[in-house]
Amino acid sequence: MSCDELKELILEHTVGRLDQSEKTRVESHLNECKECSRFFMQSNQVWELLDQWDVVEPKKNIATEFWKRISEEGVKRKGLFDYLKNFNYNWSYGLAIALILIITVVSFNLLEFQRTKVVFTEIDKADEELLIQVDRAISRETAKSLEIYGTWDEIPEEINKGG
Amino acid sequence: MESDVELMMRAKSGDDSAFTDLMKRHYKGLVNYIYRFTNNRESSEDLAQEVFLRVYRSASRYKPDAKFSTWLYKIATNLCLTNFKTKRKEQNLSLDEMEENAGGFEDSKSENADNVVYRGEIKDAIFRALETLPEKERVSIILCKYEEIPYDEVAEVLGCTVGAVKTHVYRGRMKLVEKLRPYLKREGNYEL
Numbered sequence: 001m002s003c004d005e006l007k008e009l010i011l012e013h014t015v016g017r018l019d020q021s022e023k024t025r026v027e028s029h030l031n032e033c034k035e036c037s038r039f040f041m042q043s044n045q046v047w048e049l050l051d052q053w054d055v056v057e058p059k060k061n062i063a064t065e066f067w068k069r070i071s072e073e074g075v076k077r078k079g080l081f082d083y084l085k086n087f088n089y090n091w092s093y094g095l096a097i098a099l100i101l102i103i104t105v106v107s108f109n110l111l112e113f114q115r116t117k118v119v120f121t122e123i124d125k126a127d128e129e130l131l132i133q134v135d136r137a138i139s140r141e142t143a144k145s146l147e148i149y150g151t152w153d154e155i156p157e158e159i160n161k162g163g
Numbered sequence: 164m165e166s167d168v169e170l171m172m173r174a175k176s177g178d179d180s181a182f183t184d185l186m187k188r189h190y191k192g193l194v195n196y197i198y199r200f201t202n203n204r205e206s207s208e209d210l211a212q213e214v215f216l217r218v219y220r221s222a223s224r225y226k227p228d229a230k231f232s233t234w235l236y237k238i239a240t241n242l243c244l245t246n247f248k249t250k251r252k253e254q255n256l257s258l259d260e261m262e263e264n265a266g267g268f269e270d271s272k273s274e275n276a277d278n279v280v281y282r283g284e285i286k287d288a289i290f291r292a293l294e295t296l297p298e299k300e301r302v303s304i305i306l307c308k309y310e311e312i313p314y315d316e317v318a319e320v321l322g323c324t325v326g327a328v329k330t331h332v333y334r335g336r337m338k339l340v341e342k343l344r345p346y347l348k349r350e351g352n353y354e355l
Contacts, residue, residue, distance in 0.1 A: 011332055042344075042347060043340060046343055047336065049289070050289060050339075052282060052286065053285070053289045053309075054282070054286070055191075055195045055198075055309075056194065056204050058190060059208065062186050062187070062211070063187060065212065066186060066212055
């Protein structure tokens with residue numbers, strides 16, 4: 001057995017994980033090699049020394065304190081962000097939100113339609129026809145006048161001046 | 164008796180009494196594990212409660228792939244190491260300074276090693292010696308030595324191979340021999 005091989009087996013030896021043949025090989029090497037023997041003893045000593053750091057007995061009642069902390073944290077969740085974070089989504093909430101959205105959209109469209117719609121009554125229609133007739137009559141009168149008197153440029157100067 | 168996994172599965176489905184049983188089962192071990200990192204019982208209990216709080220919050224995502232205790236120690240290890248780093252930052256101590264402090268401590272103790280008779284002092288010496296070890300060596304030694312957790316589970320906690328764990332324990336142990344040599348010489352039982 002080499003010294004390096006022994007160093008690997010020291011840990012196993014300390015915790016009693018070596019089988020009998022390995023244990024015998026380790027011990028025979030330790031009898032022959034002073035350096036490994038010293039190394040082995042120191043390694044074991046420090047491992048045993050660690051045992052002198054005792055375990056502690058916890059003081060607190062873990063369960064009571066733990067659940068108290070959980071409930072306190074639950075109470076603290078008051079903010080909108082926390083509410084949304086912990087919001088329990090389900091179908092009824094989803095359906096209600098969808099319904100509100102549909103009603104809002106339909107109402108808005110109805111109002112918009114009412115606002116832009118032009119009501120064209122029978123009276124309006126008669127008025128429009130009358131206006132067209134007046135326009136045509138004026139046009140006819142203008143044409144007749146031009147036929148009789150000619151254009152404004154053709155009127156003799158003395159008539160324009162004399163009035 | 165119900166297994167940890169069975170209790171955790173019940174806790175996952177909303178059974179708080181199952182979670183209470185789990186806490187009671189592992190609380191002392193967990194407090195003592197954290198205690199090796201803090202050397203303070205009060206803060207160890209607070210941190211242990213924090214570990215259980217994290218487990219409780221993530222219970223819905225629990226999958227019984229690994230042993231419950233491995234998962235628990237993994238969470239505890241992360242918390243302890245984060246806590247240690249925060250504490251070290253607060254104290255504004257660099258690693259070099261810590262090494263220097265450890266060296267000074269060793270030297271001063273070597274002079275007075277004959278006077279060290281109190282268990283409390285040895286405890287503090289062990290704590291300070293462990294504190295100077297690299298993270299993985301410290302965690303490996305604490306889990307193997309104090310919690311008696313097998314190498315394969317330690318490997319899972321640390322996310323490395325079993326061989327790497329053995330190396331961490333071996334190296335850490337050799338460093339401890341150096342750091343705690345005054346106490347080895349002092350005690351008659353430990354004489355070569």
